[in-house]
Amino acid sequence: MKDIKQYIEENKQRLLDELFALLRIPSISADSAYAGDVAKAAEFVAESMRSAGADKVEVCKTPGHPIVYGEKIIDPKLPTVLVYGHYDVQPADPINLWTTPPFEPIIKKTELHPEGAIFARGSADDKGQFYMHVKAFEYMIKNNALPCNIKMMIEGEEEVGSSNLTNFCIANKERLKADVVVISDTSMIANDCPSIDTGLRGLSYVEVEVTGPNRDLHSGVYGGAVANPINILAKMIASMHDENNHITIPGFYDKVAELNAQERAELNKAPFEIDAYKKDLEIADVWGEKGYTVLERTGIRPTLDVNGIWGGYTGEGAKTVLPSKAFAKISMRLVPNQVSDEITALFKKHFESIAPAGVKVEVRPHHGGEPVVTPTDSVAYQAAAKALETTFGKKPIPTRGGGSIPIVAMFEKELGLKSVLMGFGLDSDALHSPNEHYGIVNYFKGIETIPYFFKYYSELNK
Ligand code: BES
Numbered sequence: 001m002k003d004i005k006q007y008i009e010e011n012k013q014r015l016l017d018e019l020f021a022l023l024r025i026p027s028i029s030a031d032s033a034y035a036g037d038v039a040k041a042a043e044f045v046a047e048s049m050r051s052a053g054a055d056k057v058e059v060c061k062t063p064g065h066p067i068v069y070g071e072k073i074i075d076p077k078l079p080t081v082l083v084y085g086h087y088d089v090q091p092a093d094p095i096n097l098w099t100t101p102p103f104e105p106i107i108k109k110t111e112l113h114p115e116g117a118i119f120a121r122g123s124a125d126d127k128g129q130f131y132m133h134v135k136a137f138e139y140m141i142k143n144n145a146l147p148c149n150i151k152m153m154i155e156g157e158e159e160v161g162s163s164n165l166t167n168f169c170i171a172n173k174e175r176l177k178a179d180v181v182v183i184s185d186t187s188m189i190a191n192d193c194p195s196i197d198t199g200l201r202g203l204s205y206v207e208v209e210v211t212g213p214n215r216d217l218h219s220g221v222y223g224g225a226v227a228n229p230i231n232i233l234a235k236m237i238a239s240m241h242d243e244n245n246h247i248t249i250p251g252f253y254d255k256v257a258e259l260n261a262q263e264r265a266e267l268n269k270a271p272f273e274i275d276a277y278k279k280d281l282e283i284a285d286v287w288g289e290k291g292y293t294v295l296e297r298t299g300i301r302p303t304l305d306v307n308g309i310w311g312g313y314t315g316e317g318a319k320t321v322l323p324s325k326a327f328a329k330i331s332m333r334l335v336p337n338q339v340s341d342e343i344t345a346l347f348k349k350h351f352e353s354i355a356p357a358g359v360k361v362e363v364r365p366h367h368g369g370e371p372v373v374t375p376t377d378s379v380a381y382q383a384a385a386k387a388l389e390t391t392f393g394k395k396p397i398p399t400r401g402g403g404s405i406p407i408v409a410m411f412e413k414e415l416g417l418k419s420v421l422m423g424f425g426l427d428s429d430a431l432h433s434p435n436e437h438y439g440i441v442n443y444f445k446g447i448e449t450i451p452y453f454f455k456y457y458s459e460l461n462k
Pocket residue numbers: 125126158159160161162185186187200203367368369401402403404405406431
């Protein structure tokens with residue numbers, strides 16, 4: 001398939017311009033002020049599918065943001081690949097930490113991307129990555145190189161938990177009938193070291209509210225005699241890890257699938273340079289659960305993290321106040337075979353049990369998601385591995401992704417479909433952070449690799 005390289009070469013500028021146009025739409029799903037832009041992005045995606053040659057393209061309304069669907073059925077007897085991705089993005093804040101505006105894409109060089117990276121919110125997560133599939137599809141249609149059927153489903157609510165996608169899938173089982181799901185929404189180890197994620201962590205997410213006295217008090221008049229909810233919350237949070245950084249919630253580890261020594265050794269074979277890792281983050285040391293390596297801590301171990309904490313006076317100067325309330329958002333990353341709702345319930349029970357009598361606590365669950373492990377012995381995995389080997393000149397290494405894509409477990413449960421996580425970003429691309437970027441090499445390599453995946457997948461299926 002020499003021509004894909006040539007196709008990219010000849011269309012380079014257009015392939016960038018089109019992605020830039022998509023990146024200029026601030027499709028922030030979490031913020032209702034941007035609902036119009038999310039809708040605009042959906043229309044853009046639909047139009048890009050249509051002009052690439054997809055049939056039955058539809059912007060499907062949901063109670064939240066729309067799902068864009070398109071397909072090309074060349075022969076119902078042939079296998080069908082379902083491509084999933086998301087066109088919504090994370091909020092851009094803290095906006096003042098961006099060196100260039102988040103919705104004005106621009107190419108800049110970085111140490112890991114000497115040939116340039118596209119800086120924009122959503123460039124790597126996931127606009128730049130799902131758009132590679134649309135463009136690879138465009139190539140295959142134009143060059144009569146689509147060897148099997150394809151269905152594309154690009155949603156607008158991944159970053160807020162995909163809450164409407166499950167119902168959509170259940171209601172559209174026939175339309176979504178496929179043999180495998182392919183997703184480019186994860187990372188690889190490095191540009192000279194391709195990898196395929198073979199698992200994702202699940203998520204349990206709660207918001208907690210700790211209430212002390214019925215109103216803010218003078219911290220001199222009452223301080224020392226009345227529980228300060230911020231002091232209490234800090235103590236409660238601190239108590240949820242022991243001296244070995246194990247999580248102290250009773251029952252939390254009960255269902256955790258432990259890997260045997262051989263599996264752990266296999267996982268730790270992936271190239272990982274701790275000094276480069278520390279240097280990149282400007283930290284003197286790493287931190288985490290005793291007895292596990294960094295790769296294990298992010299790949300196969302569950303975690304508990306505070307994502308935000310607030311309360312009391314945070315304005316200019318000093319105000320002496322004993323606040324009435326304290327809040328925190330706490331997430332737990334889950335691993336096989338933990339169950340999101342069960343972990344949330346364990347958290348709630350524990351959190352309520354450790355609260356002293358001087359405060360009232362409330363635990364409000366947010367969206368969650370289940371962990372997954374994807375097969376490495378499937379035809380689709382082998383096709384992806386072969387495709388990556390073709391374009392990178394190296395066999396990809398199977399790794400575990402630390403992030404979550406809750407819908408992947410749902411595809412398995414509701415549609416009976418396994419996924420292949422063929423991501424092309426890097427962990428250091430600043431996903432969800434200021435200055436998110438996506439290497440142009442990564443973008444073009446993705447477009448180049450995907451048609452090979454289709455080719456090998458069809459061949460291996462014969
Ligand atoms: N694409 C990411 C997940 C990801 C990133 C997996 C890198 C593996 C490597 C996805 O968009 C994401 O951010 N998911 C959220 C969960 C969601 C429920 C908000 C996450 O992982 O925090």
